[in-house]
Amino acid sequence: MTESILVLHVDDDPDFADMAAHLLEREDDRFSVTVATSASEALDRLADEAFDCIVSDYDMPRQNGVELLKTVREDNPDLPFILFTGKGSEEVASDAISAGVTDYLQKGRGMSQYAVLANRIDNVVTRYRAENERQWRNAIFEGCRDAIFISDSDARFVDVNEATVELTGYDREELLSMRIPDLHEDDDLDAYREYHERILSGEPATTMAEILRADGSKVPVEFSNRRLDVEGDTYMHTVARDLTERTERKRTLERDQNRMHAITDAIPDMVVVYDTDGRFRSVLSGPEDLPVDGLGSLEGETLEDAFNSDAADCIQAAIDETVESGAVQTVEYALMSNGNRRWFEAHVASLDTGDTDRAVLVARDITERKAHGRELDEANTVLGTIVANLPVGVLVEDAKRDVLMTNEALCEILDLPGTTDDLIGRNCEKAAADLKDLFADPDGFVTGIKERIDQRVPVSNEVLDLADGRTLERDYVPYDLPDGEANLWLYRDVTDRVDRERELQQFERIVEHVGDAVWIHDPDGTLRFVNDPPAAALGLSPEDIVGKQAMAVLASVADPEKLATFTQEVQRILAGKTDTARLELPLYLETETRHLDVRVTAATINGTRHAVGLARNIDEQKRREQELQRQNKRLDEFASVVSHDLRNPLNVAHGRVSLALEEHDSEHLSVAQNALDRMGALIDDLLTLARQGRRINDPEQVALSAVATRCWSVIDGTEATLNVESDLTFMADTDRLQQLFENLFRNAIEHGAEDATICVGPLADRRGFYVVDDGPGIPEATRDEVFNFGYSTFEDGTGFGLAIVKEVVDAHGWNITLTDGADGGARFEITGVTITRQ
Structure with missing residues (x-):
């Protein structure tokens, strides 16, 4: 790629944004970076200028990065968008992926992150441009219904579209190994060669010929060809249209016309074709004693000329109606013959001949039937x-x-x-x-x-x-x-009703004493059964509610929007579109607000689909959730301050010190850089700790050997060795488990020798696993303290590593024990693990 790449970088920290722009342009001279310090400014820039990629921070005032992404996606669904953020939680990543982010990169320490970011921008823009080019080509080439192919001067196929594959019956690979003459019979080759030479001479031409398909059948085809000259080579561009349908349609028309004449000749009824103005166009058949002069004499005549005014008006009205609506009209009319009235039933249908509207009338004598x-x-x-x-x-x-x-x-x-x-x-x-x-x-x-x-x-x-x-x-x-007595008997099948009543009576006896609210909706949404708890909550009896619609009963106490959602879900269940639904429904009673966890399930009663509802009071659960939300909010606020308000200035300082080191050799700058690295490590550990408190709710099956090996691969700059010998699998959160292993591995390396050996394996009782090293170990007197926040034996240590390990263990509901290893090192044993395979 040699074209310039226009990048819009959005970050509310102007110093960081300017520095990042400078470093990106230095990484790749194709980059031209424009800076915006808010989402609104970015949208204004995007409205006035075209960009190849957007790089945005997440945590910004008024509108964060994911909200900006959603706005951009409304008008630019495919424009590359990279979220470059200091807030690296699973929640942010999940929201970004759901909103259609192209890539996600967490801000780190050091200058290498800008090389990574530049590479990500190059990759996404390259894919974006390639996809646009591919879509244009497919729209033109593959989207055509006619066969399109390119051949060289030797009549060998160079490229074909899918319609060519369908026309010939050969697959794409077979065609690209063939020549066009392979599709023609030997008798047609001389004519093709002459035609091919005319095209290569530059004369566009169209011809019709039959080709041989892969199955040996022949297909009539119309070819339109023209010469192409590309970089000194000569090619032929061909559009081939299958004429099979057109030929078959012509044959079918001729056959149908012959059949129609044979049928109408045998019909005893009168069959007449009219122009829409009521003039006889042609008389195809009719009875010999028709009460008008000879059939031949009707052609060219009007209805008024042939029939009485009542019959003429009746037929003309039917013609007008069928031409306008397209529907067949049936009418009855009477004609006089030898002083007697004869009745006819006529069916009038529209007959579109392509150049004008006409109507066909088929009339049958029904005089005897009517009498x-x-x-x-x-x-x-x-x-x-x-x-x-x-x-x-x-x-x-x-x-x-x-x-x-x-x-x-x-x-x-x-x-x-x-x-x-x-x-x-x-x-x-x-x-x-x-x-x-x-x-x-x-x-x-x-x-x-x-x-x-x-x-x-x-x-x-x-x-x-x-x-x-x-x-x-x-x-x-x-x-x-009048001629005697008679008896009337009426029979009704009431099986469904009797069985339903019997089942409902049994059900009522069972659920009357259930503490939760239970009810049943009939197929029309009417409440068929309600037990005491929901009725008592509303100050009513079950008899006051049964027979009414749930929305009408709850309208005065439920949130309208929630109630509408509840009603829609019940209707979807009754319609068979889903079998279950669950939602939370608050009720605003006179003295209190009550929160219900509502579950509705489809049930077949006597062959009829019903909806069965169960509601449980979750007020206590709501209070616990609110308290947990307040705690999590405080943790999120802390993580946000650390991630955004501390990391961004730290990145700016680190970047500026790195640039200064390139221009000046000063020991003070080196010391400052080490101090910045130390601060970055502290921030990373603080963020990890802030996000460890949540309990694991959705574990998945993991393999001990796979997770440990993957974690070891991210431990850089060490000569240590990892030994893992286990096929143990168990239930855990993969991301949190990775943090446990990484911190135990780093702890062993930092406190042991550079060539330390670390082993991971299952416990003897196979109810957990261990991590052990061959280092100096941890004195028994301090083993109760090592898991505390801030405890470290190194002056530059953060003291958070083993505290993070303990938080991960607690979040899973496990236990951790610290003992001596067989070779004197530290041995960590994790128990209480749910094993899925030994």
Whole structure:
């Protein structure tokens, strides 16, 4: 990369920002660094200028680095953004990654960090520019639906897009080893060579030819070619379009036209094509006795010329409606023939021919059907419609007990074979005898029917148990017809309702004495069941709540936004979009505020999806959490002061001293630099301690040998040796465990010989692990003090190393013991570890 790289560096410390800019530009002369000392200034700069990369601090007033990143991402989703920060917590890193940070680098000590930062900037900008170039090429080359390929002067493929692979059936690697003539038959090669020479001479051309696909099939293709000259070499750029669909469409059209003519010739109905103004375009078929002059005479005529005004208006209205809506219209109209009125039913559909709108009409003579069906239709339409659509089974029998009327619902409930038409006229007494085995009390079913008919007394909601476990309800209504008595039977399947009521009764008995609040939502969101605790909290009884919507019950005491979220989650569960939901719902009662931990779970009751809710009072937990938050806030404030307000000035001082050493040789500067290194070490240990207090809540499985080896790799400048012989795995927080090992390793090296040997392995009982060295050891009299903050036997030691180890052990809930090693060194034993594999 030879282009200049424009960098926007954002840091609220102007001295540090200027120094970092100077050192970055010195690291790479391609860099041009612009400084902004606040997020708002950075956004103003970004609005006026184009930058290749943004480097930003995290801890800044009014708007921190992650908030700046989120704002930048709204308009620049891919612009490289590096967070260069002194606040190096997992929380900050997690927020930055979630917001789309490109890279994350923690500020350190010394000048080497700027070489690392310069390298990171170079890498991210290189990838950014390469990705932009790749996307443009893909959009043009790979995004085309037609096949595009490049060939050299010898007709050999140089590059192909995915559409070429699909067209030829060869994969990309196969095509790049082939020549274009390989896709043509031998008989076509002479014509191709002549065509190829014309293209190479500089004459663009288009031709059509068939190519051979990998499976041996032939494809008609249209080729558009032109010559390309690139750095002294000649190439040919080809766009190939598959004509298979166009050719097949033409064949299909011809075939469909032939079929259409064959079909219309055989249709006895009248088939006519109209222009949208109602003029006959063509008459494809029609009955010979059509009450108009010959069919041929209709072509070119208008509707008014051929039919009476009522029929013409009816047909024209249908044509107008189908052309406008696209929907098929059905109309009826009458024509006079030999003094008699003849009725026709016509279906009118839109016919778009491409150049103009037309309509096709298919008309059938329905005179006889209307004459025979009019009286029956008028008598039975209303009754038949009602019976057919009733959700209950209906059976009407006459005095001889033959079926007069029934519906599909009865066939489904009693599992009757055939259709309702098959049941008409069937004898009900014989049918009852055939069906009796369906019931749990077969003889009672038959006897019950006979008793009802003999007594002729209406009966409602009679319960019948079926042998398959279902439950029916039956109504009996006697009534009189003009020619005798009749009986009406109504059957309803109430299995779901009965089972649901039975299950809910059992459930109610179980949960009435549960201390937590329990409730059930019906599929429509209505509260079906509520136990005493939630009702009592609201000063109500369960009877006051059941049957109402939860939002209506809680509207006066719950936070509207939280309540809306709760309602949405319940609706999602009832709709089957999720099976569980959990949220915190505060209730603002008259005398107190109560916090509930609400869990809602999907439950299937009698085949129907319900939502079951459980709420627990978490007021005490909330109080503990608030106290913990206050403590953590104080720790975060302390870490922020150390990280931002101390580290930045320290980095400035370190950088300026390093620059001064390059210009002046003074022992005072060297002493100052050592003192700055000492201060940096103290800050690092203080930050580590400030972030150690949190207990481990989400451990993962780690391998002892892998973690110890990885930690050893970051211990620089030592001739010491590490021995690890263990396949022990256990549950721990990897980052915190790494801090434990690094501090134990450094402690052994600092207090032992330069070629010290350190061993890591499992304890004899395999319930933990140890770290032991061969150094001078730790006197027994001081072993209780070494884990205290600030304890050190060196004048320049921070005294925090073993205190950090103790904090990591406590956060995991482990124990640590200090004893003598076999060779006289210090042996640290960590127990209480959750082992996952020995």
